[in-house]
Amino acid sequence: MKAAYKPNRNKGIEIREIPVPEISSNEILIKVKAGAVCGSDIHLYNWSDWCENVDAKNPMVIGHEFCGEVVAVGEQVSSIKKGDLIAAETHIPCGECRLCKTGKQHICQDMKIVGVHTDGAFAEYAKIPEVCAWKLPEGTPPEIGAVYEPFGIAVHGVLKDKIAGFSTVIIGAGPIGLFAANVASVSGASQVFVVDLSEYRLNLASKMGDNIVTLNPTQDDVVKIIKEKTGGFGADVVIELSGSVSGTKTGLEVLRKGGRVSLIGLHSQEVPLDLVNNVIYKEATxxxxxxxxxxxxxxxxxxxxxxxxxxxxxxxxxxxxLDETEKAILTAKGGKAGKVIIKI
Ligand SMILES: [Zn+2]
Ligand SMILES: [Zn+2]
Structure with a gap:
């Protein structure tokens, strides 16, 4: 089969012919229909420090956000059958640790990630364990099926706690930030402020609901504007997706007393924060x-x-x-893009 292959720790990937994966008794084989490019694919492409930090597999097939049709199942598989359309949960739980046994499989102590620790899905075929298959409703378009995984992160962060009637700030308007703005707006947030440095992304954000206010820190006084528009209190909810020090500081600063923050963006360094004024005195969650x-x-x-x-x-x-995977990754990296899809 054809696959987007990372042959070594140097920059780049290549399209290569490799054998179709063989499945074991608890796995399913999927004919991939569409994939979506994630920030971690860019890390793998560049082989950044992050790859060593998470002990990523090498060499490997990259890609983890995907959907496709099941073409074979292992003999122990019971919930999924040939012909099912599935999206993949990319966290592979061990099923045996304390976290797995107490409803926290997604933070399993011994977790593996598809396309990071196992061969991924920017390929004609991919395999995952049965437990990671999410059956999609018939007729779901492949490109929509491919973004269930990143969309689910936005859902997890935004709907972690109350949102209806609450003013909500989304820091960072990458694909997950855009999903988050859309989820917050549809779920009844009273106002949704989206903060980003890129006008391209803010323009996309403005389409995510009829109560979106876009703010660009290079020209707007973000803290002042949000305070003004929330009766001087600050926002009820903050969703941090920028992974930047300044974004995280702004997020905590605009939070009202008693508000809640979901931290999702990954920082590449430690973050100095004013915990006394912005968390403790605020009784922030x-x-x-x-x-x-x-x-x-x-x-x-x-x-x-x-x-x-x-x-x-x-x-x-x-x-x-699939042949253009490198172009897809570079387009996502360039920043003038929402979610980049690879049709297979
Ligand atoms: Zn991802
Ligand atoms: Zn586990």
Missing amino acids: IYGITGREMFDSWYLADSLIQSGKLNIRDILTHEFS
């Missing part, structure tokens, strides 16, 4: 968010997507073929 709750986030993501109330299509700005 801080949630660390990683991946999707298995499978609460998936049920919510599925019903939101299938409701037809979202503007997901506006976020899928580019589409490439």
Whole structure:
């Protein structure tokens, strides 16, 4: 089969012919229909420090956000059958540790990630364990199926706690930030402020609901404007997706007393914060968010997507073929893109 292959730790990937994966008794084989490019694919492409930090596999097939049709199942597989259309949960739980046994599989102590620790899905075929398969409703378009996984992160962060009637600030308007703005707006947030440095992304954000206010820190006094528009209190909810020190500081600063923050963006360094004024005196609630709750986030993501109330299509700005995977990754890296899709 054809696959986007990372042969070594140097920069780059190549399209290569490799054997179709062989499945074991608890796995399923999928004919991939569409994939989506994630920030971690860019890390793998560049082989950044992050790859060593998470002990990424090498060599490997990259890609983890995908959907496709099941073409074979192992003999122990019972819930999935040939012909099913599935999206993949990329966190592979061990099923045996304390976290797995107590409903926290997505933060399993011994977790592996598809396309990071195992061969990924920018290929004609991919395999995953049965437990990671999410059956999609018939007729789900492949490019929509491919973004359930990142969409689920936005769902996890935004719907972690109350949102209806609450003013909400989204820091960072990359694809997950755009999903988050859309989820917050559709779920009844009173006002949704989206903060980003890129006018391209803010323009996409403005399509995510009828109550979106876009703010660019290079020209707007973000803290002042949000305070003014929230009666001087600050925002009820902050969703931090920038992974930047200044974005995180701004997020905590605009939070009202008693508000809550979901921290999702990954920082590449330690973050100095004014905990006394912005967390302790505020009695702020801080949630660390990683991946999707298995499978609460998936049920919510599925019903939101299938409701037809979202503007997901506006976020899928580019589409490439498997042969053009490198171009797809570089387009995502360039920043003038929402979610980049690879059709296979
Ligand atoms: Zn991802
Ligand atoms: Zn586990």
